[in-house]
Amino acid sequence: MKLQALRIPSGWKINWNLFYEQDINEDNCLYEFSSSTLLSISNPQINRNIELIWHPKGDLNGKYILEVFNLIEKYDPKKKIIEKVPESSVSEVTFESKNRQEIVNKIETLVMELKPYK
Structure with missing residues (x-):
C-alpha cells in the first residue's frame, strides 16, 4: 500500500498521514478508511492547519x-510552552468530494495559495 503522492512546499509539516493512493472499495473500507483523520498538515509560519477525513x-x-483551520498561540501550563492550536473547531474552508484526485488537487492548491492568518 502506497501513500498518496502530494506536492507540498517547504514550511508545511506532516502531522499525520494515512492518505493512501487508492480509492475506497469493499476490501479496504474498514481499514484504510477507518481512521478519524487521514491527513493532517500544518504551517506554523502562516498559522494554518489542513485536515482530511473520510466520513x-x-x-x-x-x-x-x-478542512482548513486557523492556528493561534496558546500557553500550555503543563508543558510550559506556547503551542499553535486551532482557533476553534469550526473550519475556515471546507471542501467535500468522493473523488481522491479532486482532493489531491485541492490540497496542492491550498498549500500554495493559503494566505497567512493573523
Missing part, C-alpha cells in the same frame, strides 16, 4: 472532507 468512517458511501 462516515469505513462507509463505502462516505466522502472525503477537507
